[in-house]
Amino acid sequence: NAGVTQTPKFRVLKTGQSMTLLCAQDMNHEYMYWYRQDPGMGLRLIHYSVGEGTTAKGEVPDGYNVSRLKKQNFLLGLESAAPSQTSVYFCASSYSAETQYFGPGTRLLVL
Amino acid sequence: TQLLEQSPQFLSIQEGENLTVYCNSSSVFSSLQWYRQEPGEGPVLLVTVVTGGEVKKLKRLTFQFGDARKDSSLHITAAQPGDTGLYLCAGSARGSARQLTFGSGTQLTVLP
Numbered sequence: 033n034a035g036v037t038q039t040p041k042f043r044v045l046k047t048g049q050s051m052t053l054l055c056a057q058d059m060n061h062e063y064m065y066w067y068r069q070d071p072g073m074g075l076r077l078i079h080y081s082v083g084e085g086t087t088a089k090g091e092v093p094d095g096y097n098v099s100r101l102k103k104q105n106f107l108l109g110l111e112s113a114a115p116s117q118t119s120v121y122f123c124a125s126s127y128s129a130e131t132q133y134f135g136p137g138t139r140l141l142v143l
Numbered sequence: 144t145q146l147l148e149q150s151p152q153f154l155s156i157q158e159g160e161n162l163t164v165y166c167n168s169s170s171v172f173s174s175l176q177w178y179r180q181e182p183g184e185g186p187v188l189l190v191t192v193v194t195g196g197e198v199k200k201l202k203r204l205t206f207q208f209g210d211a212r213k214d215s216s217l218h219i220t221a222a223q224p225g226d227t228g229l230y231l232c233a234g235s236a237r238g239s240a241r242q243l244t245f246g247s248g249t250q251l252t253v254l255p
Contacts, residue, residue: 036185063241065242067245072152072247073247074147074149074231074245074246074247074248075186075231075233075245076245077242077243080242082241090242122185122186124185126241128241131176131188131191132188132243133188134185134186134187135185136183136184136185137183137184137185
């Protein structure tokens with residue numbers, strides 16, 4: 033099993049450009065999450081999904097959109113990137129809140 | 144909004160020393176977890192505590208959940224360089240749709 037994978041690993045964008053981050057899990061988990069991690073601020077929840085076809089807002093959803101068309105995939109989109117979105121993005125999946133499995137992260141730099 | 148405060152934010156110690164990291168909140172959590180994160184990787188779950196007053200041991204690591212389920216501590220005995228990493232606590236509240244609230248983390252460096 034690969035667990036949770038994320039693509040790309042690293043990306044540089046110019047302000048105003050758009051991109052999609054892909055998260056895939058092979059553990060048949062119902063729940064999937066997108067977090068961003070910034071220095072000194074821990075992990076903050078952007079959006080999450082409790083099952084295929086469902087999404088919900090987390091703590092910091094502005095400027096991001098998500099889709100869960102297939103159970104194993106959770107996509108995070110940035111329609112118009114801003115420098116404030118420079119961060120490390122982590123995807124996680126779980127079958128319960130007691131254990132979340134994280135991907136290796138995507139490092140995004142917005143110039 | 145539920146907040147988890149971790150202290151200290153940074154900790155640098157010599158190999159063989161003991162240390163304690165704290166995680167505090169004004170909110171009650173149904174469970175609390177500790178994760179360790181190494182550079183360039185995602186967090187990895189170390190332990191989950193669910194009962195007030197619960198103590199769990201994982202080799203040289205001892206985790207405690209406060210009686211009121213608002214705070215937790217992580218104690219490491221005889222730290223080793225391999226313990227170096229970012230330690231994160233995360234709380235789960237009842238009715239939170241399986242969401243976790245993360246603390247800001249403690250960056251531990253163990254010097255040989």
